[in-house]
Amino acid sequence: xxxxxxxxxxxxxxxxxxxxxxxxxxxxxxxxxxxxxxxxxxxxxxxxxxxxxxxxxxxxxxxxxxxxxxxxxxxxxxxxxxxxxxxxxxxxxxxxxxxxxxxxxxxxxxxxxxxxxxxxxxxxxxxxxxxxxxxxxxxxxxxxxxxxxxxxxxxxxxxxxxxxxxxxxxxxxxxxxxxxxxxxxxxxxxxxxxxxxxxxxxxxxxxxxxxxxxxxxxxxxxxxxx
Amino acid sequence: xxxxxxxxxxxxxxxxxxxxxxxxxxxxxxxxxxxxxxxxxxxxxxxxxxxxxxxxxxxxxxxxxxxxxxxxxxxxxx
Numbered sequence: 001x002x003x004x005x006x007x008x009x010x011x012x013x014x015x016x017x018x019x020x021x022x023x024x025x026x027x028x029x030x031x032x033x034x035x036x037x038x039x040x041x042x043x044x045x046x047x048x049x050x051x052x053x054x055x056x057x058x059x060x061x062x063x064x065x066x067x068x069x070x071x072x073x074x075x076x077x078x079x080x081x082x083x084x085x086x087x088x089x090x091x092x093x094x095x096x097x098x099x100x101x102x103x104x105x106x107x108x109x110x111x112x113x114x115x116x117x118x119x120x121x122x123x124x125x126x127x128x129x130x131x132x133x134x135x136x137x138x139x140x141x142x143x144x145x146x147x148x149x150x151x152x153x154x155x156x157x158x159x160x161x162x163x164x165x166x167x168x169x170x171x172x173x174x175x176x177x178x179x180x181x182x183x184x185x186x187x188x189x190x191x192x193x194x195x196x197x198x199x200x201x202x203x204x205x206x207x208x209x210x211x212x213x214x215x216x217x218x219x220x221x222x223x224x225x226x
Numbered sequence: 227x228x229x230x231x232x233x234x235x236x237x238x239x240x241x242x243x244x245x246x247x248x249x250x251x252x253x254x255x256x257x258x259x260x261x262x263x264x265x266x267x268x269x270x271x272x273x274x275x276x277x278x279x280x281x282x283x284x285x286x287x288x289x290x291x292x293x294x295x296x297x298x299x300x301x302x303x304x
Contacts, residue, residue: 112246152294
């Protein structure tokens with residue numbers, strides 16, 4: 001459907017914004033709006049907002065900390081509160097936790113090292129608008145590339161996330177020390193998803209995996225109720 | 227006036243950097259180090275009129291992430 005209105009936010013230091021835009025355009029048929037961190041407003045009537053990976057503001061202070069306080073994030077928070085789907089990948093996930101749109105924090109990988117490889121992921125919840133085209137328990141292969149992907153939250157928060165079906169994805173192997181191997185979480189309303197793995201880098205066989213494509217198909221499909 | 231904001235990880239939060247530093251100290255032959263926690267010191271130069279409440283708000287809103295970190299604010303006499 002060509003009427004899909006999405007936006008990709010670029011922060012200084014984002015480096016997966018173009019990949020995200022290509023994935024959204026390939027799957028939806030419509031090129032996303034490109035939005036700059038210093039913009040105060042988002043385009044009207046958006047169907048989807050993506051915060052891409054990268055190293056916004058050089059990861060100064062904490063990964064995602066500066067980006068979370070940039071002018072555009074106020075508009076993103078307002079849109080999220082209205083129910084607009086928001087996807088944060090990698091640095092985008094870090095920005096969402098720093099902005100308080102998702103619980104927990106992403107800390108330095110337990111093994112200290114930057115990890116850049118394809119990993120096994122398990123779909124934990126296929127009821128969300130981001131995962132409807134997957135089956136619960138489905139195994140995926142999706143690339144990761146991060147230094148600060150070690151998901152932390154206190155035990156009470158982790159129990160709540162699991163109890164409410166808000167763990168969207170889990171690593172199928174130890175990767176970065178994340179609590180309970182959590183790779184992606186949803187907000188309470190289910191319209192905000194943050195994940196460290198990069199679905200936008202896995203949308204066609206030429207990229208090594210097309211397992212990420214269904215995430216974008218789910219989001220586009222949810223809009224038309226298909 | 228100078229203000230120092232000390233930010234450190236909460237107890238119970240794994241500190242991989244502290245652990246690596248600890249390991250490196252042992253590699254250098256230092257004995258008796260039981261634990262290492264790495265934190266951050268942020269120095270601000272502020273007008274005398276900046277209140278304690280404002281400094282606290284700065285720490286809560288940006289300087290520390292209270293999910294994982296504690297902070298302590300110290301005014302330094304000029």
